[in-house]
Amino acid sequence: MPLISIDIEDLEKLIGKRLSMDEIVEYITTLKGEYEGIEEGHIIYEATHDRPDLFSCEGLARSIRGLAEIELGLPSFKVENSDVSVIVDNVYYRPYIACAIIRNVVLNEEAVRQIMQLQEKLHMTYCRNRRKASIGVYDFDTIRPPIRYYLKNRDEVKFRPLEWEREATAKEILTKHPKGVEYGKIIAEYKEVPLLIDSNGQVLSMPPIINSEETKVTENTRNIFIDVTGTDDRLVNDILKIMVSNVAERSVEKSIMKVSIQYGTIRKTTPNMSIEEIKVERRYINENIGLDLSIDEIEHFLLMMRYGIAYKDNESIIVRIPPYRIDVLHPIDLVEDVAMAYGYNRLEPILPTDHYTIGKAHPLEVFTRTIREIMCGLGFQEVASYMLTNKEVQTKFMKLENYNRIVELENPISDRFTVVRFWLIPDLLMSISQSRGSGYPIEIFEVGDVAWIDEEEENRTGEERRLAAAIASTETTLVDGLVKLNALIRTLGLKVSYSEQRHNSFIEGRCGSILVNGIEVGIIGEIHPEVLSNFDISVPVVAFEISLNKLLEIYRRIS
Secondary structure, eight states: OOEEEEEHHHHHHHHTSOOOHHHHHHHHHHTTOEEEEEETTEEEEEOOTTOGGGSSHHHHHHHHHHHTTSSOSSOOOEEEEEEEEEEEOOOTTSOEEEEEEEEEEOOOHHHHHHHHHHHHHHHHTTTTTTTSEEEEEEEGGGOOSSEEEEEEEGGGOEEOBTTOSSOEEHHHHHHHSHHHHHHGGGTTTOSEEEEEEOTTOOEEEETTTEEBGGGOOOTTOOSEEEEEEESOHHHHHHHHHHHHHHHGGGEEEEEEEEEEEEETTEEEEEOOOOOEEEEEEHHHHHHHHTOOOOHHHHHHHHHHTTOEEEEEOSSEEEEEEOTTOTTOOSHHHHHHHHHHHHOGGGOOOOOOSSSOOOOOOOHHHHHHHHHHHHHHHTTOEEOOOOSEEOHHHHTGGGTOTTOOOOEEOSSOSBTTBOEEOSOSHHHHHHHHHHHGGGOSOEEEEEEEEEEEEOTTSTTSEEEEEEEEEEEEOTTOOHHHHHHHHHHHHHHTTOOEEEEEOOOTTEEEEEEEEEEETTEEEEEEEEEOHHHHHHTTOOSOEEEEEEEHHHHHHHHHHHO
16 A cells, blocks of 8 residues: 655645644544654555545545535536647557646645655556556646647657756666656657657657656646546546546636547547446445444435435435545445444444354364474474475376376466375475485474365365375384374374385385274375485485374364
């Protein structure tokens, strides 16, 4: 979430009322912001990504005027047509543009800073670091319409960029100017760069990189021209609505002038400040919040959140949405704002009277934690590996070339991750191989999920939680594994026994099935020398692997 810095005096001036710090922090919190602190008279807060209108002081002040009931309902803007036009050529890789003029603004140093802050925070978030859209803000009185938006060969471009004392070529701007270095890659592959120029040939900007110094906004600016250019027509227009709505808060009459945009024979005017309407039911609001608000109470809370009301009856209300609230897409968004105006801290949590559930850890997860604690107590160190692995490691390295129940990926992105593991011991052997330089003995374990093809299951896949452990040293024998495994099972209060088993991955005669209370749950044995060679392991290894799902079932029967 973007960090916003606002001047307290500027905020109070825009609100029209002095506020205590506690009140300001409470309002910020109500609007889902997070107060971060105060620095030299500036409040720092985090604004949520879904409220871009709160990325500057003007939007925050407008919202607080509603919450403080200083000014209720839909904000009023004076929107008029102008005779200013923008002629758009084929700017094929950033084809969309929307523009507006804000008349009679009253600015000071802080006001200019807030406008620039809004511009940059929108660039960082919605505009995707200027890739999808970029914003230009200019002193309109330095411009002579009509304005042209077109492409020009970069070798022919020359103007004085913002904060520079001399003219520069496009190449110099892209390689030496800080903004060119930061954002130049967006247009680096193109021989032609976008330009905005006026009727005198003066360059306004080279989107999405930099504006010209001659047209920059200062404290003396009285009329502001704003453009948004980009690759997404809807986003371009949404960003313009936010910019003009906030900057217009600095205007004497909140005066917004529309600009004519001409795409060949197609002409449209921007910004589109039309008011959309959403119908919401009283019952829907109350069911979602858990209250029993009357329609009049709902209306009042919506007015506090700066909505307008087009119609209401006892059961429903038609809400008018401010043009800058681009986050409002569904009735549930209105429910959230009603709850915010009511006050989340006033909501009392209660259990439902009919159907409800109370969350708790799954028994298998609780049991898994217990197993981990026991294994650590037995001197093992836990390792973790990916559930996706390599087919050769799971089969060929383990002398199981004929295993045919492995779950394979149809389109793997890497040769390292082509299958879902069906057992854990190969991963432990890989860990031992990679750690052999650290010396022996190595005693490690892993708890994780495995999967295999099972045609009887609904999704044709069986899966379970497993525990695997391995001991590697120059003197390791099967007895070492049996001692550790016996200690684990007996700690759980269960009985363990073994029966001889043959398995290609283990030495014949030194491998057996693990039976807990008479039920087979896994396998233990000394790893076959050929398998150890495949993993480049030069010492004996004993390993075991058991199903925790089966072990839990047995454990719960006696508990």
